[in-house]
Amino acid sequence: MSLLEVSHMSRRFGGLVAVNDVSLSVQEGEIFGLIGPNGAGKTTLFNLITGLTSPSSGNLHYQGQDITRLPPFRIAALGLARTFQNIRLFGNLSALENIRIAHHIHTKTGVWAGVLGLPAARAEQVGVERQAWALLERVGLQGRAFERAKNLSYGDQRRLEIARALALRPKVLLLDEPAAGMNSAEKATLSGFIRQVRGEFGLTIILIEHHVPLVMGLCDRIAVLNFGQMIALGSPQKVANDPAVIEAYLGVET
Ligand SMILES: Nc1ncnc2c1ncn2[C@@H]1O[C@H](COP(=O)(O)OP(=O)(O)O)[C@@H](O)[C@H]1O
Ligand SMILES: [Mg+2]
Known part of the structure; x- marks a missing residue:
């Protein structure tokens, strides 16, 4: 059975x-790579998969479950996380x-326990803090932790968006043009990074x-879209x- x-x-x-x-x-x-000229429908397909756009027809299964018309937060909770072509931090x-x-999204004790400083919430808070730092470090941004997101370089913003997606503990990570706005050195390290986080x-x-x-260099298989249609699929x-x-x-x- 396919995952998606x-x-x-x-x-x-x-x-x-x-x-x-x-x-x-x-x-x-x-x-899995998705390529095609501008306007081919790639981002729209991501929007369909993540529930941001509803399909005119067709359906979507994840782990055998029909998720076609689930709202985005339900789809995210099932383990599909994404980044955006136009960064949304x-x-x-x-x-x-x-x-x-x-x-x-993953903490259990809830907002009020946190506000009241109850012990379980405090312990959980420490866990969240530690994991957030670990993820920042994983994407090489620990030195920028207290910088406002809007002041980061494009490359750093893209890495931060990936870290945020990973914080959702996804099973499927959808990346919409992660190299856009990166310089050539950043692009060169990106593919190694993507391969590593997969593992x-x-x-x-x-x-x-x-x-x-x-x-x-990176994809196992690639689908090619052109004017909304899939014109090729394979290695x-x-x-x-x-x-x-x-x-x-x-x-x-x-
Ligand atoms: N919300 C929308 N309303 C109207 N047209 C849209 C909308 N979103 C995308 N489109 C159109 O659908 C086509 C595919 O867009 P998109 O999926 O963004 O392409 P790609 O990501 O491959 O560049 C384009 O012609 C785009 O203008
Ligand atoms: Mg696009």
């Missing part, structure tokens, strides 16, 4: 079919606070990315040599 199964999903916006009858399945533990909160907020956190990763060397090697893919990217007749 997308079946005949479509999403229309007025006359535009942003995602057109896409079916694919993602296996546990793989790094709390700009006026510190890096550390941005991670703490995510952790609180450490036992993740399945779905990755939208334009930076071709990163996608080709990086297979996809790179597919005439339909070459045509979509270069606009040449083959």
Whole structure:
């Protein structure tokens, strides 16, 4: 059984079919790439998977369960966490606070116990604090812990968003253009980092990315979208040599 199964999903916006009858399945533990020209429907497909957009038709199964019309917070609670193409951090909160907020979804004692300073809540608070620091350190931002998120470089903001997603303890991590805005040194270390966190956190990763060397070097399988339709699916090697893919990217007749 696949971990995540997308079946005949479509999403229309007025006359535009942003995602057109896409079916694919993602296996546990793989790094699955999603590529395609601008406007191909990649982010819309992420929005469909994470419940931010409802499908016009089709359905979605996760661990065998139909999650097609669950609200985003329920889907997140099942273990699907994401980052955004246009970064969504709390700009006026510190890096550390941005991670703490995510952790609180998993704490048990609740807000009032925390406010009243009850012992169980205090112990849990210490745990949250320690884990938040560990995650900051994991993404190399421990030196920036008290900096407001909006003052961090793009690369640092992207890493912070990944750390925040990891704080949700996901099983599936969806990354929407994680290398965008990074300099070439940061891009070079990103693929090693993604591979490592997959191992450490036992993740399945779905990755939208334009930076071709990163996608080709990192992904187990790649799906290619063009005008909402999936035009190719397979190993990086297979996809790179597919005439339909070459045509979509270069606009040449083959
Ligand atoms: N909320 C929306 N309302 C109307 N059109 C949208 C909306 N979201 C996306 N689109 C359109 O759907 C198409 C696919 O967009 P998107 O999924 O963002 O593409 P990609 O991420 O591959 O660049 C684009 O033509 C975009 O303008
Ligand atoms: Mg996009």
